[in-house]
Amino acid sequence: MMQHVHTDPRRGLPTAPSSNIRPPIEDIKLLEPILYTGPKFYITVVCLLAVIALGVFAYMTQYREGLGVTGLGRPVYWGFYITNFVFFIGISHAGTLISAILRIVGAEWRRTITRSAEVITVMVILFGVGNILIDLGRPDRMLNVVLFGKLRSPLLWDVCSITVYLTMSTTYLYLPLIPDIAILRDYTTKHRWLYRMLALGWTGTPRQHRVLELLISVMAIVVIPVAVSVHTVVSFVFAMTIQPMWHSAIFGPYFVVGAIFSGIAALIVAMALIRWVYDLGDYLKDLHFNNLSLMLLVMCFAWFYFTGSEFLTTFYGNEPAHMGIFWMKISGPYAPHFWVMVATCFVIPVAILCNKRTRTILGAVIASICVNIGMYLERFIIVVPSLSQPRLPHAESIPYSPTWVEWSILAACFAAFTLLYVLFTKLFPIVSIWEVQEGRENSIAEVTARLKTYLPEPYVPEDKEQPIGATP
Numbered sequence: 001m002m003q004h005v006h007t008d009p010r011r012g013l014p015t016a017p018s019s020n021i022r023p024p025i026e027d028i029k030l031l032e033p034i035l036y037t038g039p040k041f042y043i044t045v046v047c048l049l050a051v052i053a054l055g056v057f058a059y060m061t062q063y064r065e066g067l068g069v070t071g072l073g074r075p076v077y078w079g080f081y082i083t084n085f086v087f088f089i090g091i092s093h094a095g096t097l098i099s100a101i102l103r104i105v106g107a108e109w110r111r112t113i114t115r116s117a118e119v120i121t122v123m124v125i126l127f128g129v130g131n132i133l134i135d136l137g138r139p140d141r142m143l144n145v146v147l148f149g150k151l152r153s154p155l156l157w158d159v160c161s162i163t164v165y166l167t168m169s170t171t172y173l174y175l176p177l178i179p180d181i182a183i184l185r186d187y188t189t190k191h192r193w194l195y196r197m198l199a200l201g202w203t204g205t206p207r208q209h210r211v212l213e214l215l216i217s218v219m220a221i222v223v224i225p226v227a228v229s230v231h232t233v234v235s236f237v238f239a240m241t242i243q244p245m246w247h248s249a250i251f252g253p254y255f256v257v258g259a260i261f262s263g264i265a266a267l268i269v270a271m272a273l274i275r276w277v278y279d280l281g282d283y284l285k286d287l288h289f290n291n292l293s294l295m296l297l298v299m300c301f302a303w304f305y306f307t308g309s310e311f312l313t314t315f316y317g318n319e320p321a322h323m324g325i326f327w328m329k330i331s332g333p334y335a336p337h338f339w340v341m342v343a344t345c346f347v348i349p350v351a352i353l354c355n356k357r358t359r360t361i362l363g364a365v366i367a368s369i370c371v372n373i374g375m376y377l378e379r380f381i382i383v384v385p386s387l388s389q390p391r392l393p394h395a396e397s398i399p400y401s402p403t404w405v406e407w408s409i410l411a412a413c414f415a416a417f418t419l420l421y422v423l424f425t426k427l428f429p430i431v432s433i434w435e436v437q438e439g440r441e442n443s444i445a446e447v448t449a450r451l452k453t454y455l456p457e458p459y460v461p462e463d464k465e466q467p468i469g470a471t472p
Contacts, residue, residue, distance in 0.1 A: 027436055030429045033278050035188065037426065048419040055412020058405040059134060067137050069405050075390040076400035078383050080410055081135035086379045088128035088413070089162070089234055090259035091266045091372075095121030096169055096227040098260075098267060098295075100220040106450065108443050109291060111435040112283045116274060117267050118173040119430070123420045124266075125166050127413045134409060154236040161233045165226055172219045175212060178202050179434035191427065231259040243386045244321040245314060254306045261299040261345075262375040265368035268292050270421070272365045274430055283431050286361060293364040296371065297353040304346050307378075321391070328385045333399070337377050344374030 062069050072079050095118035102110035133139050149156035182202040185195035202208060235255035238246040248254075268289065275284040311330075314322050329338045349367040352358045384400050424430070 027431075027433050029280070030283070030431050030433050030436075031184075031188065033425050034184070034190065034427065034429070041422070041426070044422060045419065048415045048422075051415035052412045052419065055409045055415070058408035058412070062134075062405050062409075063139075069403060071401045071403050071406065073398055073400075076384055076387045076398070078135075078387060079400055080380075080402045080406040081131045083376065083379045083383050084131040084410060084413060085128050085135075086234060086255075086383070087262070087376050088124045088131065090231060090255070090262045090375065090379075092121045092125040092128065092165075092169070093227055093231065093256075093259040093263040095119065095263075095267075096165075096172065096223045098264065100172070100224050100227075103216070103220045104224075106446070108439060108447065109287055111439045112431045113267070113271060113288055113292075114435070115173075115176065115432050116271055116430050118169070118176075119421060119424055120263070120266060120270060121169045122166070122173050123417055123424070125162065125169065126420075127417055129162060129166075131409075131413065154233065154240045157233045158237060161226075161230045165230045168219065168223050168226055172216075172223050175216050175219060176432055176435065177428060178212065179204065180429050180432060183433055184428075194427075228256055231255045238382065244319075244389070245310075245325045245386050246382075248310065248313075250306065250310055250313070254310060257299065257302050257306050258375060258378065261296070261303050262372055264292060264296045264299060265371035265375070268296065268364050268368040269372070272361060274425070275361075278425070278430070280431065283436070289361045289364045290359060293353050293359050293367070296349065296364070296367065300346055300349050300353070300371075307345075321389075324389055325385050328388070329381055334381050334385050337381050341374045341377040341381065344370040345378065346374075 070079070072081075099110070099114040099117045102114065133142055136142060145155055145159055149159070151157075178198075178200060179202060181195050182199040182204065185192060185199045188195070232252040232255065235251040239248055239251035241247060271284050271288065271292075275281055311326065314326050328334050348370045352363045352367045388400060
């Protein structure tokens with residue numbers, strides 16, 4: 001006979017029918033964003049929708065009047081939209097690479113941050129692809145690249161790699177969500193029909209856990225080369241041309257390093273906002289921000305190395321067409337963008353993160369915001385200056401300047417991403433509940449077993465009961 005369960009209307013959680021039954025979940029705080037919705041949430045949604053509405057109006061103006069309402073033209077036919085595409089695809093590396101690598105190496109501190117990273121991947125990649133469609137004068141022809149594309153075109157490589165990446169990243173996000181969805185199905189009253197459908201009959205049996213862990217491990221291994229290949233292929237869209245300062249063999253690893261760099265920075269900012277808004281300081285601790293800050297610091301130096309290599313090679317080669325673009329970036333019209341990029345991507349983050357006293361949560365957030373600004377500028381000065389100098393004789397060079405349409409669409413992209421992220425936190429736990437509980441129960445034993453695999457046992461002589469050097 002089914003036992004009746006009384007519902008606590010204040011919390012939206014079923015109450016235990018008797019006092020000797022263990023509470024359904026210890027980490028109730030992780031469900032509070034889903035169960036409670038205050039006025040601040042609706043104010044945030046309204047503000048974000050207002051920015052999105054402005055972007056929609058700007059795009060409808062562009063669709064109705066053509067790309068002439070933007071700053072695009074000849075020879076700069078790529079501008080903000082392609083910069084947005086490269087930037088958003090780069091940020092998407094935050095989830096797959098960081099989460100997958102930390103899972104593979106068994107870093108226990110990953111448990112509370114992996115989901116917030118994986119959500120970034122799936123959400124952001126949609127806006128990367130969306131900016132390609134916005135850049136089309138005739139968006140009704142978007143399927144032509146698939147229907148009539150040639151495999152020798154890097155554009156088709158982009159379509160294939162991003163499609164695979166989005167599919168695998170969505171799967172990689174969904175698999176670890178299943179146990180938490182089952183918790184919501186069993187212990188909440190909101191959206192139960194949705195959770196029942198998405199839980200796939202999960203009951204938490206040992207066999208289900210073994211299968212889930214196997215699938216997550218396989219996906220973590222497979223998704224890493226896919227993520228690396230995606231931004232490498234994105235770089236091929238530039239490097240396979242003969243445009244000055246694009247046709248370079250270093251673009252593949254350069255773009256991958258830049259993607260990881262901006263992805264870590266985006267993750268730090270997202271975690272800080274989640275920690276502040278939902279009061280999750282007990283789960284997103286100083287340790288997590290410190291470790292991610294050290295990773296960001298390493299990527300600062302890696303980014304500086306690749307940037308220096310690119311510019312030093314161009315300068316030493318002294319090829320006239322390349323040097324024209326080189327000087328435009330160093331001391332010409334794009335010099336402010338270049339030097340602000342150097343300051344925000346290297347000087348400021350290194351100054352903050354190298355000092356333990358400033359490598360706090362606030363310091364990490366400031367450094368990360370600077371990095372994201374600098375990485376956007378980096379993508380801009382990759383895209384625009386190389387196109388701004390026409391290669392045909394007697395061709396007119398028209399300076400590129402984005403209009404209100406492009407600025408509005410850029411703001412709408414960031415607002416729409418933020419809105420989707422906020423809505424996700426209102427439907428699913430942003431911190432993995434089952435992984436936190438599993439960590440509490442098993443982590444000490446797992447870490448101890450792992451230590452024994454690479455640390456020798458203490459030497460104890462046969463005729464003594466204690467190690468050499470011990471005080472009798």
